[in-house]
Amino acid sequence: MKRLYLLCLICCMFLPAAGMADGKEQLPQKVVYLTFDDGPKKATPELLEILDELDVPATFFLLGYQVKAFPEYTRMIYERGDTIACHTMDHSSGGIKDEPEQLKLVFRRFIQEMQAVLGEDFTADLFRFPGGGTSYPYKTKKMVTDLGWSWFDWNAMTRDTYEDMDAKAVFASVRKTTGGRDVVILLAHDGKKNTRLALPEIVQYYRDGGYTFRKLSSSMEERRILSRCPAHMHLPDVGKEGEQLLLESLEMRKNP
Ligand SMILES: [Zn+2]
Numbered sequence: 145m146k147r148l149y150l151l152c153l154i155c156c157m158f159l160p161a162a163g164m165a166d167g168k169e170q171l172p173q174k175v176v177y178l179t180f181d182d183g184p185k186k187a188t189p190e191l192l193e194i195l196d197e198l199d200v201p202a203t204f205f206l207l208g209y210q211v212k213a214f215p216e217y218t219r220m221i222y223e224r225g226d227t228i229a230c231h232t233m234d235h236s237s238g239g240i241k242d243e244p245e246q247l248k249l250v251f252r253r254f255i256q257e258m259q260a261v262l263g264e265d266f267t268a269d270l271f272r273f274p275g276g277g278t279s280y281p282y283k284t285k286k287m288v289t290d291l292g293w294s295w296f297d298w299n300a301m302t303r304d305t306y307e308d309m310d311a312k313a314v315f316a317s318v319r320k321t322t323g324g325r326d327v328v329i330l331l332a333h334d335g336k337k338n339t340r341l342a343l344p345e346i347v348q349y350y351r352d353g354g355y356t357f358r359k360l361s362s363s364m365e366e367r368r369i370l371s372r373c374p375a376h377m378h379l380p381d382v383g384k385e386g387e388q389l390l391l392e393s394l395e396m397r398k399n400p
Pocket residue numbers: 181182231235274275
């Protein structure tokens with residue numbers, strides 16, 4: 145009898161744990177979110193074509209004035225099924241830093257601009273601070289979530305806005321800043337040729353590493369995945385070297 149009990153105990157150790165039948169076990173362990181900022185740009189169709197060929201989804205943090213300039217490309221992003229998120233109207237940060245209330249206006253104008261292009265059904269609730277969240281006061285960050293939006297930084301980056309970065313260097317930066325973490329939000333920019341050229345290698349790198357490609361959203365499923373990602377709400381955990389790169393990038397963005 146004792147032996148039977150022991151056998152059952154051992155068997156149970158290898159059975160799925162209680163509660164796994166609710167779908168939790170289906171969430172991938174390793175996930176990468178490709179994010180492209182500052183678009184749409186003249187070269188957006190080229191980027192979309194590459195993403196199509198590679199068969200990966202993406203998240204676009206768009207600027208309202210760029211949407212106004214390139215409505216057709218905005219529609220192309222939308223029709224591909226990628227996530228469209230807000231990156232302010234014009235990449236300015238001063239107003240919302242000093243007066244968080246201004247975020248209401250920023251979000252309203254962004255949604256209006258998007259609805260003019262995509263129709264009244266369009267809505268958004270994801271935001272990325274120009275230059276990243278680290279340089280904004282707590283009150284501004286809190287205002288974002290108080291208004292029902294989520295904001296995202298990144299924990300890996302292409303450094304594709306640096307002048308000396310060719311495709312090879314972009315790929316090296318992706319590898320270095322990814323650093324083997326399970327949940328990765330990769331920062332890249334629309335309109336950057338170095339990133340477009342590096343994308344096949346970047347995607348292959350993540351595929352070889354067993355990552356699933358997903359797009360950002362505020363769904364419960366995504367929240368569960370993102371709860372394992374330190375890039376969600378505070379300074380990304382990217383190790384000493386990666387953190388230095390991030391700080392450099394923030395400096396560069398503050399003084400372009
Ligand atoms: Zn930006």
